[in-house]
Amino acid sequence: MTTLTPVRPPAPDVPLGRDRRRRKRERPGIRGLRRSLRRHWTLYLLMVLPLIWFAVFKYIPMSNAVIAFKNYNVVRGIWGSDWIGTRNFELFFANPVFWTLVKNTFLLSFYTVLASFPIAIILALALNEIRVGLFKKTVQLVTYAPYFISTVVVVSMTILVLSPRLGIVNEGLGFFGIPAIDFLGNPDYFRHIYVWSEVWQTAGYSAVIYLAALAGIDPALHEAAKVDGAGRLRRIWHVDLPGIMPTAVIILVLAVGNIMAIGFEKAFLFQNPLNLSQAEIIATYVYKTGLLNADFSMATAVGLFNSVINLFLLLFVNVIAKRVTGNGLWS
């Protein structure tokens, strides 16, 4: 009796086998999706709630932004209100407040980037020069700490410290015979106060990323530079700075991309009737027209203008950064 056992096909050679396994792992298209669904349905189920969240709180607001092109009527709802085209935008651009807002927002953000970007790098480079020890740890811990203080508290601390009546800054100025200055009451000081309180709060935090990048630099480069007779300053210039360049570029791109999204929270807290001429930025204007004056359509139009500029700035800077340094987001 001969038993006919089915003959197995010869084992495929190695490259084919590997190829097959990879295809099994992630096959694109509908069939792959169906297979993956069957295999991982619990994981897909897990994603449902977060995805609903993203749809509701991120994507529906994006579609809600159509009210910028409508005359929003509470009773008729978002989609029932009348289309008015770009009239809100035209009104906004024609409004004399438009240029003030754009100028204030731009200057404030640009100044913030300009001040905080190099200072974080300088702090990180200086900390990196000191190898170990209590001093280094103390400086790091202390400069990092303000990041954890809330905006409300930072703003009120700034107001207290700069107060003409009891603040230490005017106390110090008085010591040199300079009369007290009402910093918060003078619009010309607003930008400096905003930017330097921001630097005060975030420099230590931002330095951490650069410190990590510095720690990742190959020590052999430093040794080689030392052998070549390079001093500390030259080594910073020729080894450290190029070493952190990729990190710095990404941070700069993100910072510039956020230029128009500058913090509502802080500007709003620092505002008072006296400094409004320089303290009113797009974000605070949106809040006031939208929620305080209930002009939803106009506020949305202003906000949309802001978001679009923001997106273009980010893409633009990313392209430039990629051209110049070869680094960028998505590279």
Next chain:
Amino acid sequence: MRAGVLERRAAKARRIQESKTDRIFLFGVYILLIGFLLVVLLPLLYIVASSFSSPEAVSAGRVLFWPVDFSLRGYEAVLSNPQVIQGYGNSLFYTVVGTIVSVTLTIAIAYPMSRRTLVGRNVVMSLILFTMLFTGGLIPTYLVVQSLGMLDTRWALIVPQAIGVWQVIIARTYFRTAIPEELVEAAELDGCGDLRFLWSVVIPLAKPMIAVVALMYAILQWNSYFDALIYLKNQDLFPLQLVLRNVLILNTYSGGAMDASVALQRQQLADLLKCSLIVVSSLPVLLIYPFVARYFTKGILIGAVKG
């Protein structure tokens, strides 16, 4: 004998390396860092010193970096202020509940996206990343919250801000790098389902990352006031930061008309109260900060890895 000579030569060489300009430079670095230290520290010291001084000394601007006429009047005033106490309680609630919700949702989206065998995860990730670049804006988001009936409820402070894209990136990167693919395959061969694997292998392994992400959410929640400002009208629901804003920046504490001496006293107490309030409200965060700073640093670094 010869070894001694060599050693001395080596020492000399080292001394030459550390040249005079280098030593001056290092000295400059120390000066710079001391400068940084003082600039950050002195305003904090001023506030703390003021909070422990007498109202008269604070108002006269006599306090520098050490308490003058030590007193606890400011703290008495803070702790007897019902709004502050309630704000504290509310903030505690928002922080605890908000963090639990946020961490759960973050893991639920980040873990599946870390699995290489999941088809469609790149599409989902792009959709999520896009929300970092472009948003509908304040009013359209407000309209959503309004239509969900969340205005003036505690949910408004927890749900709309529940997931942070940055935290999702951190979690996904961690899952991808810390959970080896072999472990997943081994579990599958043993017949372990995805959820069970997540619960009994991944989450225990990811504890450090979960701690970092939870802390980030907790601190964001503890420090936020903007959502409360736009979504809440009922004062009983106000988180601490909004109470702080009212007292510290809008000066609602020293109101009311009265005769000059009482008004002066109230003004003095208000100045003092601000300093004490700043200390009291920042204390919880600053107390835990030295213990968690290291983990926080790690969190930033994981997040810095491009996803």
